[in-house]
Amino acid sequence: MLTERQLLILRAIIDDYIQTAQPVGSRTLSKRDDLSFSSATIRNDMADLEDMGLIEKPHTSAGRIPSEVGYRYYVDHLVETKLIDERETYRLGERLRASAQESEVLIRQAADLLSDLTNYTTVALGPSSQMNRLARIDLMPLDERRGVVLIVTDQGHVEHRTVVFESPMAPDMVEQTIRFLNDRLKGTPLGQLKFRIGEEVSNLRLAHQQQYESMMQLIQATVGVHHPTSLYLGGKKNIFNQPEFQTLDTLRPFLEWIDEQERLTDWLESLPNREIYVSIGSENGILALQNCSVITSDYTLDGKTFGTIAMIGPTRMDYRHGVRMMGQIIEALRRTKLEE
Amino acid sequence: MLTERQLLILRAIIDDYIQTAQPVGSRTLSKRDDLSFSSATIRNDMADLEDMGLIEKPHTSAGRIPSEVGYRYYVDHLVETKLIDERETYRLGERLRASAQESEVLIRQAADLLSDLTNYTTVALGPSSQMNRLARIDLMPLDERRGVVLIVTDQGHVEHRTVVFESPMAPDMVEQTIRFLNDRLKGTPLGQLKFRIGEEVSNLRLAHQQQYESMMQLIQATVGVHHPTSLYLGGKKNIFNQPEFQTLDTLRPFLEWIDEQERLTDWLESLPNREIYVSIGSENGILALQNCSVITSDYTLDGKTFGTIAMIGPTRMDYRHGVRMMGQIIEALRRTKLEE
DNA sequence: ATTAGCACTCAGTAAATATGAGTGCTAATA
DNA sequence: TATTAGCACTCATATTTACTGAGTGCTAAT
Incomplete structure (x- = not known):
């Protein structure tokens, strides 16, 4: 356990080192107002702190620097996590908004x-965006064989991808598929989209057998949209x-x-x-x-x-x-x- | 004008320096197979090249390094811009695609x-994207007062922005506006969008007076979409x-x-x-x-x-x-x- | 015109020497 | 018994000094 003076010294060393990035010596410390002990006394305490692994010296004739353990102690015991200055928080909030x-x-x-x-x-x-829920999915045709798949989430997040189809798309077919996807998938978290589509795909197969191929493509594309954070x-x-x-x-x-x-x-x-x-x-x-x-x-x-x-x-x-x-x-x- | 030997030497210096990043001395050069002159001869030519500003020495007892002028000469006279290795181009193309x-x-x-x-x-x-043409513009409602404006270009490029309306949007109103914007603006290069909308806005005013406010907002939002390259x-x-x-x-x-x-x-x-x-x-x-x-x-x-x-x-x-x-x-x- | 030879230059390295901030220990002190 | 003064010792850093060697410019010989 640390004596009060040792704690004071540890804190002083760390505070000083944080400021200067230079090893802190006993004499420097003894000159501080809040440490009115002789350098020798401080040296003794420093030796103890070093034994406890809280500080270390880069070499024999240098001052001491905090060790990782020392920082850990400092952070755990000497730093208040929950300290909010209402006025400053307010001011920061203003700056942000x-x-x-x-x-x-x-x-x-x-x-x-x-x-x-x-x-x-x-x-x-x-x-x-994994947690965002699908608000709408859409396909905007660019020309006969290309289109842009758009995914908009309830949070206003947008993802998109260009897809190229093997064969020209039939407009009503596309519309049907889109509607289907929207009906079934609205509200699905993006992270589960892939999984959910797997579930739905068998239904699809039955309902729209003839253009199964293109639909599959569209679905693949939809799923394939990346979800970068x-x-x-x-x-x-x-x-x-x-x-x-x-x-x-x-x-x-x-x-x-x-x-x-x-x-x-x-x-x-x-x-x-x-x-x-x-x-x-x-x-x-x-x-x-x-x-x-x-x-x-x-x-x-x-x-x-x-x-x-x-x-x-x-x-x-x-x-x-x-x-x-x-x-x-x-x-x-x-x-x-x-x-x- | 450079003599043939001087050209050879200049080139050798630059080639060597590009490789080693070290100043090149006369003796090093004279040992090269393609420069069978004595170091003294080379020294003389180097002195001339230096007078012409093509090379310089970092200090008295170092070798020479190319000057900017020297590099310029090298690039202009000794580097072929148009030299395409068909096979390699092909291979690179494959790697890309x-x-x-x-x-x-x-x-x-x-x-x-x-x-x-x-x-x-x-x-x-x-x-x-300034040169891209508008393929479609759309507004996807998120809730009563928020929506996402989407802009898709003919090249498949997508831009978007979340907009918040002062008052709830009337669905048919939105639809009308969107249709209007699409009709009038399709094919417009993105760079001109702002300008074109200015032209159209007076028409709008006449056509839909009652909800002028919200429409204006939507239009502003549309125009406000950033076009980052x-x-x-x-x-x-x-x-x-x-x-x-x-x-x-x-x-x-x-x-x-x-x-x-x-x-x-x-x-x-x-x-x-x-x-x-x-x-x-x-x-x-x-x-x-x-x-x-x-x-x-x-x-x-x-x-x-x-x-x-x-x-x-x-x-x-x-x-x-x-x-x-x-x-x-x-x-x-x-x-x-x-x-x- | 080219080259050999030589004196000279100077960055870089290495060894030699100070400097001084800091320590640990011991003995005196409160 | 806890603190402090005093002193010998350590060691990174800075400074000096000397040395090395790659390279030059010039001159005289080829």
Whole structure:
């Protein structure tokens, strides 16, 4: 268990290191107003803290830096997750809504705003359309053999794909099929579309045997429409200002990792579903992020569960500020009404 | 005017430097099979080439490197723009078409392929939808007051936007408006939509006075739909392998510049409209690209003018190979039929 | 006109030497 | 018994110095 002074020292070390990115020495600490002990005393406590694995030294004659365990302790004991400044939340909400009312734009803005506030990189995952329900499906003919399949969800999300048919489409045939699909599939979550169509297809076969071929094609196309989840990156260049990313060896893996959209999406989707969660250094299990910490949170927009937002910075990130800003932003989003 | 030997030497210097990224010395050159002169002779010619501004030395005791003027000479005199290897073009075409038939995917693939072939970064601008003609416009109601405006073009391009109405929409009213818009605007290039609607709006006013308000809203929304040109980036990480981008000072401006999508789009759109065009170092006028050269070309797909593709590498890029690959790719695209 | 020869230049590397911030331990002090 | 002053020791970093070697320009010989 930590003595009060040790706690004070640990906190001072971390706060200082977060600011300066330099190892913190005993003399520096003893000069602080809130630590009126001699450097020797502090050295003794530091030795204890090191024994406990909370801090470490890069080499013999350097000061101490927090270890991952130390950060973990700091985050768990010294950072308040739930601290919302009503006025600031309100102001952030205003800033967000000023830009747009469309949800996708709103999320993009939120990501940008969050990275402006913190100077870290943010990633936001939009709503997974998998949960959206089919509002309407349609086929717009372009010419005899080509058409665009349109899928609109109850959330106003649109997906589309161009299809080419083997043989010219009979207009009434198309209309019939579309109507059929709409009748049967309206309200189906997009994620289940494929499955549901499998169920319906036997009915179809009986009802419209003669043009079975083209119908199948249309259905295939419908199912084949991709359901990408939209991904927004904010403040990517902030990384250039972090002292720990001033060398190619550290910078390159990070940049290569963050540019890989698909992997990024998978990662965000795989995160545990919580309100605000901090993952420190190697905890996140990603090689390219071994020197990074991540603050993630699911967010809701207008009350509805929506997506995930993440903030990525060096392990030496300002957890207190980061967590606070994250809290404010998701609260501002939560309070945002989609329609005016 | 250059003597034959000087030309030989210039070419050798550039070829060598492109390979090694190291200044080339007289002794190195004299050891080449195609340059059986003594190093002293070569030194004399090098001095002349330097006087002409074609090569320069980083410092007294280094070898020579090509100057921008030198590269320009090399590109203008020693690189053949139009050299197509039928078999390879065919093979590239196959590789492209294997992946997809949809034009947007095809372009993305082309960008990736080109950067694979050259190890440089590529940027491709998709078709500007401005030239696409309206095939159909539609409004899909989501609930009483929200709907999705859909715009489909003759090329199968889809754009959409969610609109919120002040007051509930009357279904027949909506239908009427949509029909009206479709009747009047079908075939209009997207770029002119705004203008054309201005012309039509007075007619509308007369015809449907009572619900003028909602109609106006719908029309506004229609016009307000954005027309983004799609942009694809290929092989961004290739830059990390270029020796001239091993330091943050050079890397950072490049990465920051290339991540700025809008600026990138504007830049590509502003390029002179030619088949293959090489811009060397500071010629391109972009600070972040002062150490880069760019090979650009407009391309056509299935015969139709489509967009622009660019390849960005260090000034010390392999112009011969780059130009050749660019030629092959745009030729492969040109020969690609959109429907099977 | 070409080449051999030689003195000279200068980036890059490596070894040699300081510098100083910081530590751990011990003994004195409150 | 907890704190502090004092001191020897460590080690990354900066500075100096010397050395190496690839390359040049010039001159004199071929």
